[in-house]
Amino acid sequence: MPEPRIIPITPKASPKPVTEGSRWTPTLTASPPLSLYVHYPWCVKKCPYCDFNSHAVRDEGIPEAAYIETLVADLESALPQIWGRRVHSIFIGGGTPSLMSPDGLDELLTAIRMRVQLDPLAEITLEANPGTVDSGRFRAFRQAGVNRLSVGIQSFNEAHLQALGRIHGRTDAIAAAEAALTHFEAVNLDLMYALPGQSLAEAEADLVTALALGPQHLSCYHLTLEPNTAFAANPPEVPDPDASADMQDLVESRLGAAGYGHYETSAFAKPNRECRHNLNYWTFGDYLGIGAGAHGKLSSHEGILREARPKHPAAYLAARQTGEFAQERRWIGAEELPFEFMMNALRLNQGFPRRLFAERTGLPFEAAEGALLKAMKQGFIEVDGETLRPTVRGRHFLNELLMLFLAA
Template sequence: MAEARIIPIAPRAAGSGGWAPQLSASPPLALYVHFPWCVQKCPYCDFNSHAVRDDGIPEAAYRAALVADLESALPQIWGRRVHSIFIGGGTPSLISPDGLDELLTAIRMRVQLDPLAEITLEANPGTVDAGRFKAFRQAGVNRLSVGIQSFDERHLKALGRIHGRADAIAAAEAALTHFEAVNLDLMYALPGQTLAEADADLTTALALGPGHLSCYHLTLEPNTAFAANPPEVPDPDASADMQDRIEARLGDAGYRHYETSAFAKPGRECRHNLNYWAFGDYLGIGAGAHGKLSSHEGIVREARPKHPAAYLAAHHSGSFVAERRSLGAAELPFEFMMNALRLNQGFPRHLFTERTGLPFEAAEPGLLKARQQGLIETDGDTIRPTTRGRHFLNELLMLFLAE
């Protein structure tokens, strides 16, 4: 793929009050595949996931729908190389190894997949064993993300997880045996959690030695069981202490805090997620999957039917796109910053123009306000959030909303 070039921007569109986006080249492209089933729905989860029913998972029918979905989208990505695949959920590790092998083979036959593409599968302890991990590796997965959340039995029960401490450790050890690239998910500020308990979770994770750790603050999202019946969670000061301790300990252990919730040893950053944060393109297939695609006609966001039954029905109707929306010039500064300002090292000025097709001046009103409030800083041509900006990211992003 040709490198993006900065080219002159068209004059302000007549009557629009803003600039007309003009992209010089397509951004890097990734593929996201959503698997919507779980053994059971966790009370904090607001992702598109559904508990497996008594009649099981219609794996073959769903795989056929995914392939048909991909085929229907090929005209939008024709000639472009796919640099990463992320299979998320739900609990994708419920897929049979043979089924996953067939799916990845079908994808390779239809897209220009980079020979060194990062291919990530999300897995949950309690749904896998060492043999299953080995089979996933043989199918072509080269990065595993394991949803540990906690190693504490009491907290795992409060979170509604189906695994215990022993399962979590066994899953992590098996993952690290069969994969060089492994992420472990941890959560903190859990119901009734103390700083010492959050510290103990981190100690166990560090002893296992993964190359990547994702550490998330538990939030009580709308339309979840926790939102309906809120548990008692640590207050903001206690939560901030946990966050500070996690960041300090991981830094001392050689992990770079490269994104809001992500920490990696050198060279172990998640390339798929980095493409999101750099406002790259991604095609999303599967129930409820979202995508963002750029072309000479502009930038569009798409969504697939959310419920698995509706998605399977879309296979029969031949129309997988439930929503499609073009992003206007007034929206693009916020859309770009919503991603790029998650990167702790920030972004170069030219990336804004390359990925939005707008001149840098379109972002300057928001950047000026952010700088005045101490939320961003500049280093040459690089713009990055300050420590305060990272801790108050939502407030920072609000400065880029179109008035």
């Protein structure tokens, strides 16, 4: 599961948190939980639907040693920002991190353990592409310290995989899932629906195959035609909104009946098998992002800071010469915090406790109360004691719900 999308940030950082336009001043009483995101930007080839920071491998290959050295230098440069804080999870995403050699991964994780205060029970996730792995490679990744694998299946249908530009087929997908479940106790399978030419029966067939494999976690995404992708430039014919909605209903009902809790917009898990790293994103925790194009969110007594690394691998590698890895920095102003918090927390179907807003933003609950009342009147949010959660209507119209907080 890739890192969450955030609002673009500006090149220059304000010297202090911006609070103009708001009568509130953020005051955090404790640091939120901290995670580490590591971005690995290379893929065998670029998929036509993908708008993430990924780059096809060129003839000269991947500069793995130089990249790992740069990741370590990046981490070291950021240590003063996280000094004394425990890291509760690591997510290595991409791109295709399973292209990394087992020895390289072992070197990277060893370097991380030597430099940060890593929770002994930390969740350490690696994303994998079925076309780049085998059982022996999975075994080596587990020995290196990875304890959760996220496998980008997308579909088990040969025609749909071809339409998506994937480098694997149905047999590869099943073999990769079986190997992952052999070597890891925590496995996520990524599936997509509303694919070009996909019928409801075909979407159901993908679910049946995935459920038969028995992963602990499933991520089911609606295909979207994102800007600046090959699909955006040459759109394929996809199911209409009614057919797509039927597929979404099918996903939710079939996985619910199979014992998977629908705990986040696109995430389903067996009991106590939720992705802890992504839960930290959605509860507005902190995360340090290292690697080409990685984003981070870090809280301190000065406020809450967004950061981004240089996007292109060559530019990121060059940053090691200057030691200036954070290409972009921006403080989150008090007037923005309600939206930033809700953009994450309202993805959680079970909602969030009222106190969490103040704990993670440093603002009193009143700063979001006006927008919340509007959301309740429009049927987007319901209150159960101290818990606020999106209604079914709120989940289906999440963008409209979030817009209410832009003016909070």
